[in-house]
Amino acid sequence: MNQISDLDLITEFKEGNDKAFNHLVLRYQEKIYWVVRRLLSDHDEADDVVQDVFVKVYHSLHSFKGDSSFYTWLYRIAINLSLNELRRKKTRKTFSFDDAVMQHESHDALPLEQMERKEQTRLIKEAIEKLPERQKKVFLLRYYEELPYEEIAKILKTSVGGLKANYFHAVKKIGEYVRNEMR
Amino acid sequence: MKCDEISPLLVELKEGTISGENQALAEQHIATCAKCRADLVLIGGAFEALRVSVDEEVPTHYFTNLLPRVRQRLDERDVKKFGFVLPEWAQRMLAPASAIGVVISMAALFVLLNPTYDTTQSxxxxxxxxxxxxxxxxxxxxxxxxxxxxxxxxxxxxxxxxxxxxxxxxxxxxxxxxxxxxxxxxxxxxxxxxxxxxxxxxxxxxxxxxxxxxxxxx
Incomplete structure (x- = not known):
């Protein structure tokens, strides 16, 4: 059976079928969670922002005109709210719980391969966190979401050429960080 | 070609998404440019680290519970906005009632604003x-x-x-x-x-x- 399209669900929602919104949430929750989570690096903060994303979508859906695809619009909301949260976080300079857990976890009991994976994961996480905002957005959408440049250009409202340059610099910086930390 | 033009191709080279024509251009440039060779090594290292790294964990049942919590947050926002929120069954019952109310209001407006309509007679x-x-x-x-x-x-x-x-x-x-x-x-x-x-x-x-x-x- 064919899956009902985003646009049909949005039309249903606009016509008063509130449950159509539930289908949209269920369809995109995982993708949106990971975009937000990778931008914020913390589950609890990501959870909070993801809920806000869908609340915002609920209230703005009536004004969605379909100029871009729904998921382009959705990603844009998710990225903007995540960056707002990041900026707020920077000004608060809170101590990351994840960092604390990471520092206190004992690596003694883990097999060597698992330890290496854990270490690489930590380095990657740190490297991504250190990327400039724009490069971070491009990197996450390209590497983790595997979106084509043309789609990312629509989401971020920029040129494909600029995106390619951003992606190159992001990957290079991650490589530099990992190399320097592994020495 | 300049290094700036080659740079994006280095990523595509490591990703394996580069076209045949661009691959020849990139390899030709790398052969003569130490900076781009060094960049290619860094990019390779980044992709290798990314491949080895694991996705962070998500609490069990997180995605099962997300929708109800989004709904709850929507209700909470309504409470903040209006001071109260009606139970869903009441909202369902009120929906047709409010629609009828709108129709009656429109009919009343029509009667009031229509000078030829005599309200005293059927x-x-x-x-x-x-x-x-x-x-x-x-x-x-x-x-x-x-x-x-x-x-x-x-x-x-x-x-x-x-x-x-x-x-x-x-x-x-x-x-x-x-x-x-x-x-x-x-x-x-x-x-x-x-x-x-x-x-x-x-x-x-x-x-x-x-x-x-x-x-x-x-």
Whole structure:
């Protein structure tokens, strides 16, 4: 059976079928969670922002005109709210719980391969966190979401050429960080 | 080619997404440029670290519970905005009621803003009132108030006989009388007779008229 399209669900929602919104949430929750989570690096903060994303979508859906695809619009909301949260976080300079857990976890009991994976994961996480905002957005959408440049250009409202340059610099910086930390 | 032009191709080279033509250009440039060779090594290292790294964990059942929590947050926002939130069943019941309210409000606005609309008379009475009162009373008398349906038909026929434009009145009356006869001809036809005879009438008076009509019939 064919899956009902985003646009049909949005039309249903606009016509008063509130449950159509539930289908949209269920369809995109995982993708949106990971975009937000990778931008914020913390589950609890990501959870909070993801809920806000869908609340915002609920209230703005009536004004969605379909100029871009729904998921382009959705990603844009998710990225903007995540960056707002990041900026707020920077000004608060809170101590990351994840960092604390990471520092206190004992690596003694883990097999060597698992330890290496854990270490690489930590380095990657740190490297991504250190990327400039724009490069971070491009990197996450390209590497983790595997979106084509043309789609990312629509989401971020920029040129494909600029995106390619951003992606190159992001990957290079991650490589530099990992190399320097592994020495 | 300049390094800036080659840089994006280095990523594509490591990703394996580069076209044949661009691959030749990139390899040609790398062979002569130490900086780009060094960049290519860094990019390779980044992709290797990314490949080895694992996705961070998500609490069990997180995605199962997300939708209910989004819904809860929506409700909480409504509470903050309006001071209270109605239970879902009440919202469901109120939805058609509010729709009806809108329709009634629009109808009321139409009546208020339409100077040609006489709010004191039903469409049927507007037609009936075009005729002299004593003539209509005569028609009502002639109907003999026999069975209720027959009485309505008599009034109908009588009015038609008196109408200067029978076809127009007929169409309107037919619609109205059909409805009256099928659903509540008794009361409406009594109302018709009563409205013609009396200026103001309430339910008790209607009942007494009905009784009187029954006696007359007997």
């Amino acid at each position: 469409p049927l009475m507007q037609i009936v009132s075009q005729f002299p009162k004593d003539e209509i009373e005569g028609v009502v008398d002639m109907a003999n108030y026999s069975p209720v349906i027959a009485r309505t038909s008599e009034i109908h026929r009588g009015i038609l006989e008196m109408s200067p434009n029978p076809s127009q009145v007929s169409r309107q009356l037919e619609r109205q009388f059909l409805d009256d006869e099928v659903n509540h001809g008794h009361r409406l036809s009594t109302f018709l007779a009563a409205d013609i005879t009396f200026d103001d009438i309430n339910d008790d008076e209607v009942d007494s008229i009905i009784d009187r009509l029954k006696e007359t019939t007997l």
